[in-house]
Every structure is written in C-alpha cells, then in structure tokens.
Amino acid sequence: MRRSTPKEAIPLRTFRWLRNEYLIYPILVALLVAYLILNGGFLSVFQIQSLITSTAPLILVGLGEAVVIISGGIDLSIGYMVSLTCVVVATSSPVLGTPLALAVGVVAGAVNGTLITRFRLSALVTTLATGSFFLGMALHILPTPGGVVPEWVSTVADGNMGPVPVAAILLAAVVAILGFILYRVPAGRYLFAVGDNLEGARQSGVVDAPIRIGAYAVAGLLAAVAGIFLAGQTSSGDPNIGTPFTLNAIVIAVLGGTSLAGGVGTVGGVVAAAFVLSVVSDIIFLTNASSYLQYIVSGGILVVVLGIGQGVRWIRRPTGQPSREKVADR
Amino acid sequence: MNLVNRVMEWSQRGSNREVSIAYVAAAVLFLAGSAFIRGFFGWGHVLAIVSTAGFVGIVGIGQTFTLITGGIDLSVAYMLNFGALLVTGISLGSSHHLAPALMVVAVVAAVAGLVNGVGITILKIPPLIMTLSMNSILEGVALLYSNGTPTGAAPPLLTALATGTGPLSLPWMVWFWAVVSAFVLILFRKTVFGRWTYASGSAPRASWLSGVPVERVVILVYIISALAAALAGLLLAGYSGQAYFGMGDTYQLESVAVAVIGGTSILGGRGSYLGTVAGALILTTLTSLLQVLNVGASMESMLYGVVIIVMMMLNRERQA
Numbered sequence: 327m328r329r330s331t332p333k334e335a336i337p338l339r340t341f342r343w344l345r346n347e348y349l350i351y352p353i354l355v356a357l358l359v360a361y362l363i364l365n366g367g368f369l370s371v372f373q374i375q376s377l378i379t380s381t382a383p384l385i386l387v388g389l390g391e392a393v394v395i396i397s398g399g400i401d402l403s404i405g406y407m408v409s410l411t412c413v414v415v416a417t418s419s420p421v422l423g424t425p426l427a428l429a430v431g432v433v434a435g436a437v438n439g440t441l442i443t444r445f446r447l448s449a450l451v452t453t454l455a456t457g458s459f460f461l462g463m464a465l466h467i468l469p470t471p472g473g474v475v476p477e478w479v480s481t482v483a484d485g486n487m488g489p490v491p492v493a494a495i496l497l498a499a500v501v502a503i504l505g506f507i508l509y510r511v512p513a514g515r516y517l518f519a520v521g522d523n524l525e526g527a528r529q530s531g532v533v534d535a536p537i538r539i540g541a542y543a544v545a546g547l548l549a550a551v552a553g554i555f556l557a558g559q560t561s562s563g564d565p566n567i568g569t570p571f572t573l574n575a576i577v578i579a580v581l582g583g584t585s586l587a588g589g590v591g592t593v594g595g596v597v598a599a600a601f602v603l604s605v606v607s608d609i610i611f612l613t614n615a616s617s618y619l620q621y622i623v624s625g626g627i628l629v630v631v632l633g634i635g636q637g638v639r640w641i642r643r644p645t646g647q648p649s650r651e652k653v654a655d656r
Numbered sequence: 657m658n659l660v661n662r663v664m665e666w667s668q669r670g671s672n673r674e675v676s677i678a679y680v681a682a683a684v685l686f687l688a689g690s691a692f693i694r695g696f697f698g699w700g701h702v703l704a705i706v707s708t709a710g711f712v713g714i715v716g717i718g719q720t721f722t723l724i725t726g727g728i729d730l731s732v733a734y735m736l737n738f739g740a741l742l743v744t745g746i747s748l749g750s751s752h753h754l755a756p757a758l759m760v761v762a763v764v765a766a767v768a769g770l771v772n773g774v775g776i777t778i779l780k781i782p783p784l785i786m787t788l789s790m791n792s793i794l795e796g797v798a799l800l801y802s803n804g805t806p807t808g809a810a811p812p813l814l815t816a817l818a819t820g821t822g823p824l825s826l827p828w829m830v831w832f833w834a835v836v837s838a839f840v841l842i843l844f845r846k847t848v849f850g851r852w853t854y855a856s857g858s859a860p861r862a863s864w865l866s867g868v869p870v871e872r873v874v875i876l877v878y879i880i881s882a883l884a885a886a887l888a889g890l891l892l893a894g895y896s897g898q899a900y901f902g903m904g905d906t907y908q909l910e911s912v913a914v915a916v917i918g919g920t921s922i923l924g925g926r927g928s929y930l931g932t933v934a935g936a937l938i939l940t941t942l943t944s945l946l947q948v949l950n951v952g953a954s955m956e957s958m959l960y961g962v963v964i965i966v967m968m969m970l971n972r973e974r975q976a
Contacts, residue, residue, distance in 0.1 A: 441965060448968070450728065451728075452965060455913075455964035455965050458961065458964075460961075461957050462954045465954035466954035574789075576785065586785070625788075625789035625794075625795075629781060633779035636779045
C-alpha cells in the first residue's frame with residue numbers, strides 16, 4: 327500500500343461512491359424495501375422485533391471487531407470468545423454467571439491485546455491461536471450443548487417491553503456508550519490516531535499500549551455480551567455457537583465502512599451493516615432458497631465489495647503494466 | 657568425520673538452525689514420551705506418528721509457502737473437506753472411478769486457488785479476508801453439493817494409500833509423503849519459481865522491479881496450497897473410508913502451527929518445507945502424547961494455541 331496516494335490519482339470518479347462510508351445506508355434501505363415486497367407489502371410487529379433480536383449478537387461482535395480494526399489490529403478469536411462466554415453463562419450459578427462471563431470476555435480480550443502489543447506478535451496469528459485456546463476451554467467446560475440459563479437472561483435477550491424488544495434498549499445503550507467513548511473522549515480520539523499512524527501517535531505523546539489493549543478488551547466484552555445474548559435466546563450453552571461469528575464480525579465491520587488499514591470507522595455504519603447481513607439472510611429464507619447459500623453470501627459479500635473498485639481500476643490500468651503496489655500486504 | 661562436520665556446519669547456518677532445532681525437539685519429545693509412558697517407544701509407533709503427520713504435513717505445504725509470500729491460507733479447512741466430499745461422492749467407493757474423481761478435485765482446487773490468488777494480487781483483497789471468505793464459500797458450495805449429507809465411500813485405492821503398508825514394511829503414507837516432500841523441496845529450492853517465491857515474499861516491490869512476475873508467482877502459490885489441501889482431503893477420506901462435514905476444521909490452525917513451529921516467518925520471506933516437516937512431526941508427537949494421557953480434544957485445541965504463541969515468541973527473539 328503506497329503511503330501518500332493523492333485522491334486525484336484515482337482515475338475513477340464514477341466509482342468514488344464505492345469508498346463512501348454512507349453507502350451502507352441506501353443499501354440497507356433497498357434491502358428492507360425488497361424484504362417488504364417479498365413479504366407481501368407489510369411487516370408485522372413480531373417480524374420487526376425478531377429482526378432486531380436476531381441481529382443483536384451480530385451488531386455486538388461487529389462493533390467489537392470494528393474497534394479492534396480501527397486500532398490497527400484484527401481479531402480472529404471473537405467467535406470463540408462468544409462460544410466461551412455462552413458456555414460460562416450456562417454452567418455457572420444464576421447470580422454469578424453473567425458477571426463472570428463479562429469478566430471472562432474482558433480478560434480474554436486483554437490477553438489478546440497484551441500478547442500483540444507487549445510481545446509484538448502478529449495480531450492475525452496470535453488471535454487465531456488464542457481462538458483455538460478459547461474454543462478448547464469452551465469444549466472443556468461443556469463438551470455438548472446444554473446447561474441452564476437463568477430466566478432473566480432469556481427475558482433480556484428475547485423479551486419485549488410493550489412493542490419494544492428489551493434487546494433494542496440494551497443495544498441503544500451499548501451504541502450510545504461506545505459512540506460517546508469513540509467520539510467524545512480523548513481515549514477515543516487516541517484509538518483513531520493509533521490505528522491511523524502508530525508511530526505518529528507515539529511521537530505526539532499518545533501512550534499506545536493501553537489504548538490498543540483496551541480495544542481488544544472492548545472486543546472481548548462485546549463478544550461476551552453477544553455470548554450472553556445467544557445463551558438467553560437458545561436457553562442453553564453451546565460450545566460451537568460462536569464459530570460463524572468470526573467471519574461475520576469482520577464482514578460487518580468492513581462492510582460498515584471500517585478500513586482494514588486502521589484509523590477509519592463509524593458506529594452507525596457497523597450497525598447498518600449488521601442489519602444488512604441479517605436482512606439478506608431473511609430474504610434468502612423468504613425466497614425458499616437453500617439455507618446453505620448463507621455461507622456463500624457471508625463469504626462472497628466482502629470479496630465483491632472490496633474487489634469491485636480495484637477490479638475496475640485494474641481493467642482500466644494505463645499500459646497493461648501490473649500495478650506497482652506491494653502484493654499481499656497485511 | 658567430514659560428513660559430521662558438514663552437517664554441523666549446515667545446521668548452524670541461518671534459518672537451518674531453526675529447522676535443526678525443530679528436528680532435535682521432535683526426537684527429544686518422542687524420547688521424553690517414551691521415558692514416561694510404557695509402550696510409547698517402538699518402531700511401530702514411530703511409523704504411526706510419521707504417517708499421521710503426513711496429513712497435516714501435506715496441508716502445511718500450502719501454508720508454508722503462502723506464509724513465505726507474506727500471506728496466509730485460511731481456506732484449507734473446507735478445501736480439504738470439499739476435496740474429500742467430492743472424491744467419495746464421485747467415485748462412490750469404486751477405484752474405477754478414481755481417475756475422473758481426481759480430475760474433478762484437481763480442477764476444483766485449482767479454480768479455488770486461482771480465485772484466492774487473483775483476489776489477493778489483482779483485486780488487492782487482504783489474504784486473511786480473501787481466504788477466510790473462500791473458506792465460507794467452499795463450505796456453502798460443499799453443503800449445496802452434498803445437500804448436507806455426504807454420500808459414497810472412499811475408493812479402496814485411497815484407503816490402501818492412507819492406511820496400507822508398502823515396500824520395506826514402511827506405510828504407503830510415509831513413502832507418499834517422502835515423495836511429495838522431495839518434490840516440494842526441489843520445486844522451491846532448485847527452480848526459478850522457488851527463488852521467485854522467496855523473493856516475492858521478502859521484497860515484493862524490488863522483486864517486481866527486477867523482473868519477477870510477482871503476481872503470477874503468488875497466484876501459483878495459492879493454487880499449490882489449494883491442491884495440497886485437497887490432496888490431504890483425499891488421503892483423509894481414504895483414511896476414514898468416508899467424508900464427513902467438519903473433517904478439515906482442525907487443519908486450519910494445525911497447518912499454521914506446523915509451519916510456525918518449523919521456523920517459517922509469519923512476516924514472509926523466510927522458511928522452509930524441511931522445517932514444516934519437523935513441525936508436523938512435533939505436533940503429531942504432542943497430539944499422540946496427549947491421546948495417551950487421555951486429556952481429550954478440548955485440551956488439544958488449547959495446546960495448539962499455546963504452542964503457536966510460544967513458538968512465535970521464541971522465533972521473535974531470534975529475529976531481533
């Protein structure tokens with residue numbers, strides 16, 4: 327990746343909108359309209375409620391992954407932290423289970439962050455390895471789905487207060503707190519600074535280690551909330567429930583406008599992207615297409631989105647030269 | 657004496673050091689197991705470990721060289737699984753239909769690898785995202801192909817290759833892995849393509865400027881990785897007699913582990929398949945120890961994570 331590419335150097339003004347972080351909102355609206363039409367022109371209150379509750383875990387892991395990616399890292403262990411905390415809730419005492427799961431999430435995330443920042447290990451391989459560790463712990467605690475989840479956790483995850491799902495209130499609180507930290511507190515500014523240019527941030531006096539470790543810890547905490555949600559929704563613990571969330575978290579974060587290079591991302595975009603993924607899966611269900619398509623959509627969506635802009639640029643490259651940018655940049 | 661000196665000299669040189677240490681570690685681990693566990697020591701057990709290590713060793717081919725180009729291949733899990741599903745589904749347990757099945761698997765793997773490579777080099781999608789997405793796509797395609805329930809059985813020829821005994825009373829698997837390893841070592845040490853692979857990984861821009869077709873080299877490496885994973889899938893199908901969903905899941909991390917244990921740098925440009933072979937032997941010996949101690953699959957999963965992180969820390973010190 328070249329350091330200082332002037333924006334004007336990109337010959338494709340028509341495709342500038344592809345880089346626009348607000349693009350996700352019209353996509354979401356279009357998909358919602360398609361969903362509405364497929365559903366016969368109306369949505370029941372129940373359908374809207376279940377859309378929100380089923381999207382809640384996706385929003386949580388997507389936000390966690392976005393915070394880590396903004397800080398300049400990547401977390402491939404998010405799905406397994408979801409599994410681990412889900413299992414912890416289902417096997418601990420009703421009172422202690424939830425706080426314990428939250429603590430486990432924070433500690434797991436902090437371990438990731440410490441290994442990556444203090445020991446300067448590759449974020450990719452480290453979180454791949456710790457992910458295996460967390461999965462092993464989850465399988466050790468509860469080899470097969472089961473356990474008991476307290477009644478109130480299920481109420482929070484699945485219940486409604488009048489027409490409003492409890493999950494929606496909780497999500498609004500999470501989004502508000504995270505938005506406040508990212509946009510209104512120095513630590514949030516530092517997070518963007520560290521992700522955008524680590525050396526530059528250090529030179530300007532930002533102590534980067536706590537910020538970066540904090541980013542992984544926040545991802546762990548949000549993964550834990552997602553794990554508790556899933557335990558409540560299924561009323562049991564499942565050591566394999568989180569596996570698909572690793573890829574989905576990255577897909578949602580990047581689709582929501584978070585730059586993999588670090589330093590760029592918005593809370594709103596991530597929330598919208600989570601709904602996009604959720605509505606797409608509902609549309610697949612409504613059209614009676616094979617549910618296996620879900621895997622292909624999850625995998626293909628990001629490749630297509632990231633590939634289009636560069637692909638068109640490659641086709642229109644000036645003299646048939648290969649591009650000069652570094653190959654296989656990580 | 658001269659030979660001993662030359663071996664000693666070779667083992668002190670650069671990255672050979674890590675490879676030598678890995679082999680010594682494999683031997684020490686085996687002897688330690690033998691000292692503490694009755695019945696662990698024995699020629700039969702050595703052969704069993706080597707032939708089991710062959711599966712992850714073959715998946716490790718792709719992981720070693722994608723890591724050397726500065727990337728990673730996280731699509732090996734379902735490439736392996738899809739290869740196994742295809743070969744059992746097409747051959748339906750008959751060795752007569754093995755040839756067409758092999759051709760289909762080879763073409764599918766080559767296409768998947770090509771898409772990975774093109775996505776990474778030309779579309780500039782980060783290797784992590786590209787291959788993780790490909791893993792999910794292959795999972796979906798495999799589910800669509802088999803409709804969720806794998807059919808057929810592995811042809812007897814594959815079963816013989818994965819479990820039978822060949823000349824010199826060595827398992828066919830050991831022979832096969834030895835031949836594949838020799839081929840891989842020659843390909844990446846003695847050919848221009850091999851040189852280009854290392855060059856593309858350590859200094860892509862400089863390599864491109866000096867006339868190395870970096871993009872084509874990287875694409876080819878991802879095709880080789882997909883083919884190797886599919887080959888391991890065929891052997892694994894032969895080993896278990898059938899294909900089932902999830903048979904490749906552990907290989908995603910294990911293949912990274914064996915490459916990292918063998919001294920391959922996750923930053924690209926450095927590593928050797930000889931090291932990966934040692935890594936596969938170490939990991940399999942460890943797994944075998946854990947199985948004797950009966951700690952269960954969950955502990956194995958945790959151990960793989962710890963081993964990778966410890967090895968990265970150790971290699972890191974040497975880099976500094």
